[in-house]
Amino acid sequence: MYSRSVKAGKRIYYLDVKKDRTGDYYLCITESKKRVMGEEAPQFEKHKLFLYKEDFAHFTEGLEDVIAYVKGQVGDIESRREWTPEESEDAPAEAKPENAEAEEPVEKKRGLLGRLIGKE
Numbered sequence: 001m002y003s004r005s006v007k008a009g010k011r012i013y014y015l016d017v018k019k020d021r022t023g024d025y026y027l028c029i030t031e032s033k034k035r036v037m038g039e040e041a042p043q044f045e046k047h048k049l050f051l052y053k054e055d056f057a058h059f060t061e062g063l064e065d066v067i068a069y070v071k072g073q074v075g076d077i078e079s080r081r082e083w084t085p086e087e088s089e090d091a092p093a094e095a096k097p098e099n100a101e102a103e104e105p106v107e108k109k110r111g112l113l114g115r116l117i118g119k120e
Helices: 054-073 112-116
Strands: 002-008 011-020 025-035 042-051
Touching: 025 054, 042 054
Parallel strands: none
Antiparallel strands: 002 011, 011 025, 025 042
16 A cells, blocks of 8 residues: 655665555554575565554654654664675675775665654
């Protein structure tokens, strides 16, 4: 019905609005993480969470609460910079040149979690 993906470092979160057999809406959140094992073809590890519309308000309240707790413990939460293949544990050490200049940060759109935690 409606889908959105959120890239977060090595992970991608898929937010899919679906409809069950009775016509009720629910949200399927899928975390997908690429796993590379040596020479084998990469595999994707996936975890799913199903959230029904009647639970949205309680879930959002709980999520905001735990995010506020983490912020209270560690201060502002830094935005994760974009992951590059050169940072992979499997990449050779010389993959990233030592004299590489720092790139300018790229402005990103605020996603669902960004709106919830109040990041600009």
